[in-house]
């Protein structure tokens with residue numbers, strides 16, 4: 270039996286992703302104790318992150334070599350803009366933050382570095398770079414959601430239960446599975462050197478995911494106030 274490329278990736282990223290579950294921000298989401306000011310920082314930074322993230326799918330759609338892949342990217346694009354970002358808009362409304370205010374958030378240093386890394390790779394390469402760039406984000410949130418959903422009380426009604434519900438939902442599991450399948454299709458027949466290069470992208474984006482959790486935990490923006 271041949272191993273899937275995503276199984277090989279899993280072996281590399283598992284230790285990094287397990288570290289997310291030990292991170293105070295993620296633990297706070299799971300046990301419902303996360304400080305709301307920290308969550309607000311995540312909400313705003315993640316909103317502007319998702320705007321650039323959505324562009325990645327648009328790039329993927331334009332670079333797709335067949336209609337099937339074009340449709341997959343378009344579906345993923347819709348998933349970000351109309352499903353995932355609705356979660357953010359709903360939470361923002363509870364905080365009294367408008368859509369416009371969310372959208373006007375200035376991206377922090379880490380948000381900028383992370384989205385610029387993915388956009389640069391996706392603009393330079395073909396669909397393989399796009400899929401390698403988006404994979405860890407989607408799959409790791411689903412991994413976190415499903416892990417937290419097993420924690421006692423995580424799905425009981427608390428401020429963060431809809432977060433856990435959304436990222437562990439069947440709909441998001443399917444989106445992550447679809448992206449994994451796409452990665453496996455694209456990896457098929459590629460030489461080892463190319464597979465190793467794509468693997469590095471998934472490892473780096475997984476590291477960026479950790480940095481993002483840490484940035485929101487510390488409510489970081491930019492290191493020096495230049496107002």
Ligand SMILES: Cc1ncc(C[n+]2csc(CCO)c2C)c(N)n1
Pocket residue numbers: 315318319322345348349350353405406407408410411441444478481
């Ligand atoms: C920093 C950061 N990383 C990953 C996600 C999760 N995510 C991004 S796109 C997508 C799939 C379709 O919307 C998912 C699950 C996030 N929100 N923020």
